[in-house]
Each structure stands twice: as C-alpha cells, then as structure tokens.
Amino acid sequence: MDSNFIYLDYNATTPVDERVLDEMLPFFSTYYANPAGLHLLSLTMQDTIEEATEEIASAFRIRSKNIIYTSGATEGINLAIKGFQFSVKKHIVSIVTEHKAVLEACVFMERLGFEVSYLEVDEKGMLDLNALTGIIRQDTVLVCAMLANNETGVILPIKEISEIAHQHNVFVLCDATQAVGKMRIDLCDLAVDFLVFSAHKFYGPKGVGGLYISDRAKQDIFPLMHGGGQQQGWRGGTLNTAGIIGMAAALRIALDELQWDQQRVTHLRDALETELLDITGAYRNGHSPQRLYNTTNICFPGALSEQLIIRLKTISVSSGSACSAVTSRPSHVLKAMGLSDLHALSSIRFSLGRFTTEAEIAQTLEQVKQQVRKLRNLA
Numbered sequence: 429m430d431s432n433f434i435y436l437d438y439n440a441t442t443p444v445d446e447r448v449l450d451e452m453l454p455f456f457s458t459y460y461a462n463p464a465g466l467h468l469l470s471l472t473m474q475d476t477i478e479e480a481t482e483e484i485a486s487a488f489r490i491r492s493k494n495i496i497y498t499s500g501a502t503e504g505i506n507l508a509i510k511g512f513q514f515s516v517k518k519h520i521v522s523i524v525t526e527h528k529a530v531l532e533a534c535v536f537m538e539r540l541g542f543e544v545s546y547l548e549v550d551e552k553g554m555l556d557l558n559a560l561t562g563i564i565r566q567d568t569v570l571v572c573a574m575l576a577n578n579e580t581g582v583i584l585p586i587k588e589i590s591e592i593a594h595q596h597n598v599f600v601l602c603d604a605t606q607a608v609g610k611m612r613i614d615l616c617d618l619a620v621d622f623l624v625f626s627a628h629k630f631y632g633p634k635g636v637g638g639l640y641i642s643d644r645a646k647q648d649i650f651p652l653m654h655g656g657g658q659q660q661g662w663r664g665g666t667l668n669t670a671g672i673i674g675m676a677a678a679l680r681i682a683l684d685e686l687q688w689d690q691q692r693v694t695h696l697r698d699a700l701e702t703e704l705l706d707i708t709g710a711y712r713n714g715h716s717p718q719r720l721y722n723t724t725n726i727c728f729p730g731a732l733s734e735q736l737i738i739r740l741k742t743i744s745v746s747s748g749s750a751c752s753a754v755t756s757r758p759s760h761v762l763k764a765m766g767l768s769d770l771h772a773l774s775s776i777r778f779s780l781g782r783f784t785t786e787a788e789i790a791q792t793l794e795q796v797k798q799q800v801r802k803l804r805n806l807a
C-alpha cells in the first residue's frame with residue numbers, strides 16, 4: 429500500500445500477508461495440476477489440499493469432510509440458506525443486523541414461499557434471547573445469526589442462540605466472517621450447523637472462503653453448484669488450490685499471533701476511540717460488553733460521514749457496510765439500533781488491523797477532529 433495512505437478499513441478487506449503470498453505463489457505456476465485427476469501430479473495436489481483442510485478443520489475442532497470451499501462468505505451463506513429451498517418446513521428466523529448476503533438470500537426465500545421473521549435488536553445491537561424463543565415455530569427450519577457484526581463489532585451469544593434453536597430442532601447458520609482470525613472459534617462448543625468464513629477478512633486472498641456443514645444438516649440441504657462432483661458433490665468446480673493454501677496459511681498465522689494482535693490492536697483502538705469520544709456530541713454505536721477488538725463505530729452529529737470521508741482523503745474509513753457506502757443509504761444496522769437517518773449517515777466505522785501503527789492513529793485523530801470541526805462550522 430502507498431505509505432501515504434492510512435488504512436482503517438480492515439473489516440471491508442485486509443491486505444494479503446506477505447507470508448501468505450509466499451506460500452501461495454508456487455501453486456500458480458509450479459503446482460498447477462487439477463486436484464481432481466488420477467495422475468501423480470493430481471494426487472500430490474490432493475494431498476496438499478487435504479493437509480490444508482486438516483489444518484483449517486483442526487482450528488475449528490471439526491472434521492475435514494465437513495468443510496466445503498467456496499468463493500467467499502456470500503456463496504457459503506447462499507448455499508446454507510437456499511439449500512433449504514425444498515424443505516417442508518418453510519419458516520426462517522434472521523436478525524435485522526445480519527449482513528446483506530443473509531438478508532437478501534432470505535428475501536429470495538420469501539419469493540419461494542418461505543416466511544422469514546427478522547428479530548429486532550436493542551440500542552446496543554444485542555438481541556433478546558426470549559424473543560428468539562418466542563419467534564420459533566413448529567415449521568421453523570433455520571436461524572441465521574452472525575458471530576460478530578461487521579459494522580459495529582458487536583458479538584452475539586451464538587452458543588445460547590444455538591442451544592435455543594436446537595431445543596426446537598432448528599438448524600443454525602452462523603456468519604463468522606468477521607470473527608474468524610479475531611477470536612478462537614471452537615465448533616464443539618458453539619455447535620452451529622453452518623459456519624461461514626472468507627479468507628480476505630483475515631489476511632488471505634479474495635475469492636476463497638469456507639463453509640462448515642454439520643453431518644445432520646447435510647441430510648437436509650441441497651447444493652447450489654452442480655458440476656463435476658468435486659467436494660463430495662457439494663460444490664462442483666475445480667478447486668482454487670492457491671486460494672485454499674493461502675486461506676489455511678492465513679488462518680494459521682492469525683491464530684498463532686492472535687494474543688499479541690489482540691493486545692496491540694485493542695490498545696490502539698481504545699486510544700482512538702477514547703479521544704474521538706471527547707469530540708462534542710460524539711457517541712459510540714454498539715455497546716455490547718463483547719465487541720471485536722479492532723472495531724469502533726462512532727457517530728459525529730453534525731458531520732455527514734460521506735463528506736467527512738471525502739475530507740479525510742488518504743485515510744480509509746467506512747460509513748456503514750461496504751455495500752451501502754456506494755449508495756449512501758443509512759446503514760440498516762445502525763437504523764436497527766434506533767439511530768435516526770441523519771445520525772446513521774453521520775457515523776464512521778474505524779476498523780484497525782495487523783499493520784496499523786501508533787503514528788497512524790495519532791494522525792487520524794488529528795485529521796478527524798479538524799475535519800469534524802470544519803464540517804460543523806460550514807453547517
């Protein structure tokens with residue numbers, strides 16, 4: 429990255445770590461054989477992929493046969509939700525603060541005749557577990573709940589959600605895209621039926637992700653991508669070897685360095701947040717006691733984020749989710765937490781990461797304070 433740029437948008441995507449890139453490179457031009465063949469080169473590729481899969485599986489404490497490689501979180505989410513299109517139970521529960529990939533797949537299911545209930549959250553971004561229990565019906569097939577919110581960093585109690593759903597014989601899809609690499613995830617403990625992740629959110633390459641499917645859920649859903657029978661028929665198409673190797677390496681590095689990263693980034697995030705909250709009227713969005721350590725989302729009333737982002741020039745921050753940033757509609761997550769349109773449109777997400785420095789935080793503080801003041805003076 430150009431060293432004049434300060435990148436604080438790690439929740440949108442992360443750079444590929446050099447060490448990850450090094451591990452990937454041989455798989456483009458040296459070890460390029462199709463892993464689905466019978467010849468020796470193919471068999472070597474199968475072994476390599478199997479090793480990477482074992483590594484990913486053991487990180488989540490699952491078995492490698494329960495992992496399906498996808499093009500990213502969006503595809504995994506679509507497979508998990510649309511996989512139920514032939515289900516006799518036709519009710520899905522989702523949460524209003526889920527990622528658009530979940531919400532839009534749910535809207536599609538409504539067109540197929542499903543009914544979807546969208547659980548509300550409180551001003552902290554937290555859902556009410558009693559409301560979840562109350563909304564589950566005889567014909568509920570799936571509950572969708574993200575582990576960590578991409579806009580606010582709020583962490584949901586997935587284990588409790590899972591227990592409630594399973595008491596009622598309902599499957600659970602957990603979008604863990606934002607959490608993988610930032611916290612340890614033990615699926616023996618969380619016990620969800622589907623878990624989705626994407627390599628580019630933890631310093632791996634774009635265009636590759638994974639979907640965990642429990643044995644139980646496998647019996648009830650159908651694949652989206654039909655083809656050459658790859659991945660036990662769950663997802664046809666030639667495996668993205670380099671991407672898979674890169675994702676395994678990225679996950680290994682993130683978990684090896686998690687403790688150190690957490691300490692370092694929490695410190696920087698807290699320093700940034702504390703001083704930004706000193707700006708008159710500024711407040712934080714998402715007050716769950718459990719929050720991602722790299723994320724802070726702050727509302728600066730009187731300073732529209734769209735204008736603030738333009739004025740911050742070489743500082744990359746985001747207003748709401750990456751998708752809604754283009755259209756500049758108020759974030760559905762912040763709206764769900766009770767913010768007015770105006771306050772939702774005056775909120776900025778700062779997401780820090782592996783390469784954020786103290787000097788960058790100092791510079792960001794100076795710039796944000798100055799530009800908020802200027803914008804307010806203009807008004």
Ligand SMILES: *Cc1c(COP(=O)(O)O)cnc(C)c1O
Pocket residue numbers: 439440499500501502503527529574576577578603604605606626628629637
């Ligand atoms: C980024 C993100 C996605 C989408 O991931 P892709 O790799 O772009 O498909 C889904 N959910 C959450 C929470 C995310 O942060």
